[in-house]
Amino acid sequence: MATLVDRLARTVARHPRAEAVRHRGNSLDYAALDRAADALAATLREAGVGPGDRVGLWTAKSAEGIVAVHAVLRCGAAYVPVDPAAPPARAAYILGDCAVSCLVTDSVRLATLTGPDPARRPAPGPVVLLDEAPPDAPAEVIGWRQAVERPLPDGLPPVPVDPGDLAYVLYTSGSTGAPKGVMLSHRNALAFVDWAVGEFGITHRDRLSSHAPLHFDLSVLDVFAAAAAGACLVLVPEHHKALGVALNRLVAEERITVWYSVPGALTRMLDARNHQQLSSSPLRRVLFAGEEFPVKHLRRLRAALPDAGLYNLYGPTETNVCTYHRVTDADLAPGRTAPPPIGRPCPYATVRLVGADGRPVPGTPGAEGELVVEGDSVMLGYWDAADRGAPPVRAHATGDLVRHEGADGYRFVGRRDHMVKVRGYRIEPAEIEAALLALPEVHEALCVTVPDGADPDAGLRLEAYVVPAAGRSPDEARLRRHCLDTLPRYMVPARFRLVADLVRTSTGKADRRALAAAAERDREAPCPSRS
Numbered sequence: 153m154a155t156l157v158d159r160l161a162r163t164v165a166r167h168p169r170a171e172a173v174r175h176r177g178n179s180l181d182y183a184a185l186d187r188a189a190d191a192l193a194a195t196l197r198e199a200g201v202g203p204g205d206r207v208g209l210w211t212a213k214s215a216e217g218i219v220a221v222h223a224v225l226r227c228g229a230a231y232v233p234v235d236p237a238a239p240p241a242r243a244a245y246i247l248g249d250c251a252v253s254c255l256v257t258d259s260v261r262l263a264t265l266t267g268p269d270p271a272r273r274p275a276p277g278p279v280v281l282l283d284e285a286p287p288d289a290p291a292e293v294i295g296w297r298q299a300v301e302r303p304l305p306d307g308l309p310p311v312p313v314d315p316g317d318l319a320y321v322l323y324t325s326g327s328t329g330a331p332k333g334v335m336l337s338h339r340n341a342l343a344f345v346d347w348a349v350g351e352f353g354i355t356h357r358d359r360l361s362s363h364a365p366l367h368f369d370l371s372v373l374d375v376f377a378a379a380a381a382g383a384c385l386v387l388v389p390e391h392h393k394a395l396g397v398a399l400n401r402l403v404a405e406e407r408i409t410v411w412y413s414v415p416g417a418l419t420r421m422l423d424a425r426n427h428q429q430l431s432s433s434p435l436r437r438v439l440f441a442g443e444e445f446p447v448k449h450l451r452r453l454r455a456a457l458p459d460a461g462l463y464n465l466y467g468p469t470e471t472n473v474c475t476y477h478r479v480t481d482a483d484l485a486p487g488r489t490a491p492p493p494i495g496r497p498c499p500y501a502t503v504r505l506v507g508a509d510g511r512p513v514p515g516t517p518g519a520e521g522e523l524v525v526e527g528d529s530v531m532l533g534y535w536d537a538a539d540r541g542a543p544p545v546r547a548h549a550t551g552d553l554v555r556h557e558g559a560d561g562y563r564f565v566g567r568r569d570h571m572v573k574v575r576g577y578r579i580e581p582a583e584i585e586a587a588l589l590a591l592p593e594v595h596e597a598l599c600v601t602v603p604d605g606a607d608p609d610a611g612l613r614l615e616a617y618v619v620p621a622a623g624r625s626p627d628e629a630r631l632r633r634h635c636l637d638t639l640p641r642y643m644v645p646a647r648f649r650l651v652a653d654l655v656r657t658s659t660g661k662a663d664r665r666a667l668a669a670a671a672e673r674d675r676e677a678p679c680p681s682r683s
Contacts, residue, residue: 333535
């Protein structure tokens with residue numbers, strides 16, 4: 153079986169002059185990407201990076217970052233991307249927890265880790281700066297040009313890389329409050345990437361958007377499917393990610409043919425005043441994942457792109473994408489309020505359902521249970537330096553409750569950890585959100601629970617956050633009446649808050665934890681919003 157390193161090498165041989173990476177009007181072809189990755193790999197190896205090591209990447213989206221990803225893999229090492237917007241304390245925790253042997257970053261971020269003068273303070277191991285090192289920097293701080301414009305050493309043999317070797321570690325929020333590292337191998341990534349290239353017909357003529365940051369698992373398709381197919385990877389600038397106008401302009405001007413993001417980004421593009429640019433673009437595949445796509449906005453996307461294939465991809469970081477569904481006319485039928493199904497298993501994945509007691513649930517239409525995934529895409533395990541000899545994980549319990557829907561595969565019901573109990577009733581907040589989204593005056597909705605009064609024994613109550621549709625201002629009484637008409641009384645939120653936008657994570661998803669925490673801190677003040 154091949155590796156991620158092999159896939160790029162094959163493309164370089166076939167399409168050396170094809171555009172490989174494009175960012176802000178500048179680009180690298182595959183020959184230049186290959187040469188820069190080889191030079192940086194040599195620099196890293198001379199700095200002591202070897203097979204099995206981890207290399208931290210703390211950087212905003214850039215062509216240099218893509219070069220670094222491929223260079224690290226050529227060392228037989230694994231890259232550990234850190235959220236470019238992460239506070240220094242969180243970045244330091246991740247880099248320390250994963251025991252990185254080298255760091256690729258910039259001078260500003262390095263200064264937050266080492267102090268105001270990186271030339272006089274010890275750096276966290278060898279550092280490659282994406283800008284230039286100051287003249288008095290210590291020897292272990294290497295500037296970008298020094299690292300990649302150097303002559304390639306003679307006689308440096310390539311590092312053998314095995315499909316089972318660790319390729320990258322993605323840190324996700326842990327249930328204990330500390331981030332946890334998900335370890336994924338070349339085999340894990342390629343099971344998904346090779347399937348995606350074939351399923352979506354990606355070729356060297358395509359231009360793929362790269363909206364997700366490197367620390368978000370959606371980036372795996374962007375970065376490696378482009379490299380495997382010889383397509384052009386068009387990086388979305390960091391300051392464009394949340395701006396629908398800028399995203400539409402990018403799609404049109406860069407002639408994007410394959411788009412992949414969370415649904416929220418697509419909704420912002422549809423809301424933007426220049427949404428006609430989306431309609432006239434060459435997009436032929438639009439893929440979305442990470443959260444449910446409200447059907448009212450999915451209908452708008454279909455109207456804007458009537459001929460494009462729309463796909464709902466599902467899978468937690470621990471499994472990559474494991475099920476998929478191509479949106480049909482039936483999914484968008486009038487009166488339909490449920491988002492599209494998460495669909496059928498990908499060919500490399502096997503899925504099954506288990507009940508709350510851990511026992512198997514019959515895989516028959518109508519059955520509900522927690523989705524468990526097995527197969528080549530399932531992670532090696534969670535990073536634990538004290539337990540590096542543990543056998544690879546064979547199955548991953550997702551924590552997602554799904555319903556078997558026959559030919560349509562599976563439908564997402566809710567998160568086991570989002571399921572709440574209010575006054576003795578088990579409630580899935582997504583059902584309340586879907587009811588609110590059925591109203592034309594509601595653009596987005598999210599429901600959380602907060603303590604019901606100051607008494608810690610008083611239990612929980614529901615609160616809904618509503619983003620009004622443009623030019624609308626829904627009345628709380630109207631929202632309450634609609635919920636009373638469509639939901640059981642125990643599912644009607646105690647309070648409705650109108651906000652300009654929902655607080656979002658760095659990956660663009662609605663941040664339930666932040667909204668719930670804000671509501672608990674100040675139950676009477678308006679919920680903070682982020683534009």
